[in-house]
Amino acid sequence: MxxxxxxxxxxxxxxxxxxxxxxxxxxxxxxxxxxIKKKYKLKIKSISNFYNHIIDISFKNKIQFNKKNFIKHTKWDYKKPILYVLSFYGDVHASEVSHLKKEISIIISIIQPNDEVLLKLESFGGTVHEYGLAASQLQRLRNHNIKLTVVIDKIAASGGYMMACVANYIYAAPFAIIGSIGVIGQIPNFHRLLKKNNIDMEIHTAGHYKRNLTMFGENNDHHRLNFQKKLNITYKLFKDFIFKMRPNLNIEKVSNGDYWFGITALKKKLIDEINTSEDVILKNMKKFNVISIKYIKSRNxxxxxxxxxxxxxxxxxx
Structure with a gap:
């Protein structure tokens, strides 16, 4: 024991x-x-002649960065313009837009005549307001008369294509997924399940249109009709925006929610040329000094x- x-x-x-x-x-x-104090740094990598030198610059010191300072660290032909290469990999909430807007701000602040921007884009779309903001960030380049080229290797659908259409020129790989111009809204409803288990759900609103569909309350035809109206309004804004950016499109034929592979998308004028990002970059090395810019978080x-x-x-x- x-x-x-x-x-x-x-x-x-x-x-x-x-x-x-x-x-x-x-x-x-x-x-x-x-x-932890989250610091940000600008990762700048020379792609031209595959130069492997990376310079990290604090965003606070971004004013100190300019074309001449960077060229001092690279073996470039300083007479050539610069092609700034950005990357955007989109999730449902277009989370990378917080970095994209800073990268674009830096480019706008240091851009020189004949410099251009190339964006490698991959996104299956997501929420309207998030991708609307992402497209607006790209539009800032057009507003400053900076030529923007977008390259799609895999997918630019729905909100992803909303971003792509802002470009002056769009490349896509032969089997990249392009299009899906439409709007979807879906929501589960647990009202009958709650009712079956004798659980009441009360919803109080002020304002006739304050609530559309709800997950736990009882939905009726009025709520569904109003929700559909909102979808239709969003859909029209989506179509109008794309047609404004690419007026040569037959917008009614390509805005049915369907998607196409790059080869077919070219015939429908959703893109301008078939090519991959690596080939586009290699082709531009003859004309430009090519660098990639990535705004990233760094820790102590x-x-x-x-x-x-x-x-x-x-x-x-x-």
Missing amino acids: DLLFEYSLFLLKLITYLILIFIFIISVSYFFKKN IFNNFILNFLKKIFTILN
Whole structure:
């Protein structure tokens, strides 16, 4: 019995120590995550002649960056204009727009005559307001008379094509997915499930159109009709925007929600030429000094070490 008692006491102490260690790790992790100062840096890479030198410049010091300063670090023909290469990989919420707008602001602030911008775009679309903002950011380049070329290697559908159509010229790979010009709205409704389980759901509104469809309340034809009206309004704005950017399109034929591969999209004038991003960049190296610009978050080295250490601890514990 004494042996069993001592063993139980040992296990209790061990469990207590493990719990304390776990609490300590959680506390330290929370402290570092809370106090990490997110710094931003501009990653600039020379693509021309595959020069592998990378210069990181703090966004705070972006004013110090100009064409001559960068050329000092690269073996370029300074008489050539610059082709700035950007990348955008879109999710449903077009999350990268927060970086894209800063990259565009930097380019606008340092652009020289005959410089151009090339955007490598991949997106299956998403929410209207997010992709509307992303397209507006690209439109800033056109407003400053900066030639914009978009290259689509895989997909630019729905909101992704809304962004692409802003370009002066669009390339796409032969089997890239292009189009899907339309609007979709879907929402589940749990009203009958709640009613079956005797759960009431009350919704109070002020304003006739304050609520359209709801997930938990009871929807009726009035709500559905109003929701459809909103979709139709959004759809018309979408079509008008694309037609404004590409007036040669037969907008009624291509705005039925369908999508096409690059080869067919060319025939429908949704794009201007079949090619891939790598070939387009290689072709432009004869005329331009080509650099890629990427605005990224960076963390303190010590903070990175601590976070990586904590991740390994959590992996072991799990």
